Amino acid sequence: MEYVENIIGRKIPKEVNGRKLRPFRGIGMEPIPDRKTATKIRRRLPGEKKLLKSIEEAIIKSGLKDGMTISFHHHFRGGDKLMNMIFKQIAEMGIKNLTLAPSSIHPVHAPLVKYIEEGIITNIQCGVTGPVGDAISRGKLKGLLIVRSHGGRARAVEDGDCRIDVCFIGAPTADEFGNLNGVEGKQACGPLGYMVPDAQYADMVIAVTNNLVPFPCSNISINQNHVDYVVHIKNPIGDPAGIVSGTTRITRDPIRIKIARNCVKVIEASGLLKKGFSFQSGAGGISLAVTQFLGERMREKEIQGSFGMGGSTSALVQLLEEGLFKRILDVQAFDREAIRSLKDNSSHIEIGASQYANIHSSGAAVNVLDTVVLGATEVDIDFNVNVVTESDGRILHGIGGHQDTSEGAKLSIIAIPLLRGRNPVIVDRVTTVTTPGMNINVIVTDYGIALNPKSPYYRRLKRKKTIQYKTIKELRDIAYKLVGGPPDPIPFKDRIVAIIEHRDGTVLDVVRQAKDK
């Protein structure tokens, strides 16, 4: 195999499975393609109906054949039932050799492992959590897994790197003419933002709903002109309990609280926390606490921010309702409060995946973010981040918006405890690079805060006497001392099972097949 080294020092094969790989060359260094892809032209004449009664009928009408690419959204998260349901039907119909390109795969999709083993699914393009990732790491997938960020996925769909033949959209509410919303019905999930590129660029779009309402439905988030068929079934497409949590509780863990408080200190010290401030964080324990503590500081300093970006949570909604942020831009909702807010509050605005994070667009929302607080599985002394592979080398997580927000935001902060069990989080070299270190400004851990010397905020933050810093190497040394030395190398087989793309479509790293224990 022939290799080239990319700009962050990872050896990238020139070609895998006949797929030519372009090495990552740095931010904005890769030439952009000329045109986006175009979708197939469809025609609906007056009087033609779109309503179908069964999944089987929908699959037949979609023209799905061996070797095609299909997509789904992950807005139902752990409560999704649609993907498993459709694949059961596909398997019965004997269709094989499919490329599965949803916006994410979750542990609830464990039944797909069987279809991978049977060759019904032979390629996967998306972030993967749970048993499917494990199966891929063990070499069960015939082809390759391409892991992209949310923005990278939107780019790939629109650029034609990932052409969607048939897109199945689980719709909490739909009318018979194909207008869809995510805020009403039993399976309400909030925005349908991750499916906007698919709705616009797939050759065939099929909505599946349990909640059919008279035309036209309200709160339309995906439009009739993109949707070819609406399937109304009784069988639930999602389990509400798995789709959203109740109100997400703020952590009581003093370690996470300490880390969150320090994140807020850093944000304040950066000078960004002023009128018009914008911010994104996720739904994890530290992120939620950061959102809450930021709110406290904004209240005390009487600062009104411009927007908070979601993954929205009740913590963020509270800040909107208090007037501490003027708007929420939201691509997905994590709890009931967030869904209610999206439905009722005109300042809570739904955005699509491209609008959120696509680098090949005329402006993604991540580009106007002041600061983002993110997690990590590993960070190395060059600040490269791994969020995909576990300490045993297996693929267990997706990238989400990590690459996009860290690149777009002025100040990107990684907030993590220094150890996960006995595994050090700060290491000499991450197992897999999933976000390049050049996009990371600060690491906040329970054992100290480290600044990236290459960050534009380095000098400004370093000057502040309110914060004591350590170097990233000092943090690594503390971690290694605690756990008894550097980790043993993870044994891998030679076969490449996954490609980690940067959001621009170049390759950051590859993942090899894990050796069985």
Place this chain on the structure above:
Amino acid sequence: MKIVRTAQAGTLESQDVLITVQKGKPNTGLVIELDSPSAVQYGSKIQSEIETIVMEFKIEDVHIKAIDKGALGFTIKARTEVALKRACE
């Protein structure tokens, strides 16, 4: 020292380890059965930490089962020592 009974020390809480010490079959030496989320990167370190403590006790045939929940060295060694003491007393 001599093992007179099967004994345990530790818990299954996060960052702890549950060590179970049993008399081994004659001439099997030290057998360690390790179940750890850090087995790939730190399994050999955990094994050697357990070994050092067993050596101090000068016991011949012993079977040790370690169910690890991310314990650091000081905990692995402490739990092994206590389990052995409880097994020998």
Place this chain on the structure above:
Amino acid sequence: MANKKTDFNFIKKTVEDVTKIRRTRLYIPGNNPAMIRNSPLFGADQIIFDLEDGVAVNQKDAARILVRNALKELDFGDTEVTVRINSVDTEFFEKDINEIIPAKPYAIVFPKAEDEKQLLDVCNQMGVVEEENNIPIGSIKVTPIIESAWGILRAENIAIACDRLVGISPGGEDLTADLGAIRTLEGEELLYIRSKLVLAARAAGIQVFDTVYTNIRDTEGLYNQTKRIVRMGFDGKACIHPCQIEPIHRAFMPSEREIERAERIVEAYTMAQKEGVGVICVDNRMIDVPVVKQSERILKRAEAAKKR
């Protein structure tokens, strides 16, 4: 009063031993590896690994070894580490001393202190273990907790029982029970006891630490109580949850005016020392040594507040 057995070559306590900032003393259950590992991260001035009430009777052996290993292997940075052992009337006491002393904590927190003789015996026993382990005798300090009416009555004798003693404190729960009193938020039932311990400690030239505030959810109540004991003269307060550290530190934070005045007093005193002037005046008031000491204490607290 003299320490007969260890008079010879005994490491005397230093000024640092009895003036160090110890606003918070955080109890960590001795059989919990996660909390032990995290203990230096919360910003407490002192950690107390607890082998006594925080450990089930059938896990005393496990906690003892775990804490000993932690003391030997973990890096606690500038956080002072102490261990609360089991009381002298238990079967665990001797084993605790024998395992913990060689691991060299800063001090032993000695519960259920009853009188000076008992304490002197304990200090001597510690000396034996120190000697066996080639640790200079007197290295490891002692902070007794007085938990009975009898003990409180002997407080001034306990405070001078041995040169290892660097501070004393009351044990709130047991003491209230022993008195037949009811524990209140205002703490009037402990008022005399607190006052008496401050007096005993200052007379002996050592520090005095308050007992715990048991409601961990009520951080404002904790703050108010801490304010009161700061005014009474306490140097610190025990705590049982990391979330109690911030309110206690806040309560120990001197005001701008106090800091400013303390700075002027210390400055005037230093000048006077240099120039050999006997009497010093600040704001038209004569300043004597206790006021200077108090001012130094205030400045130390202000300094500590900047760090944590």
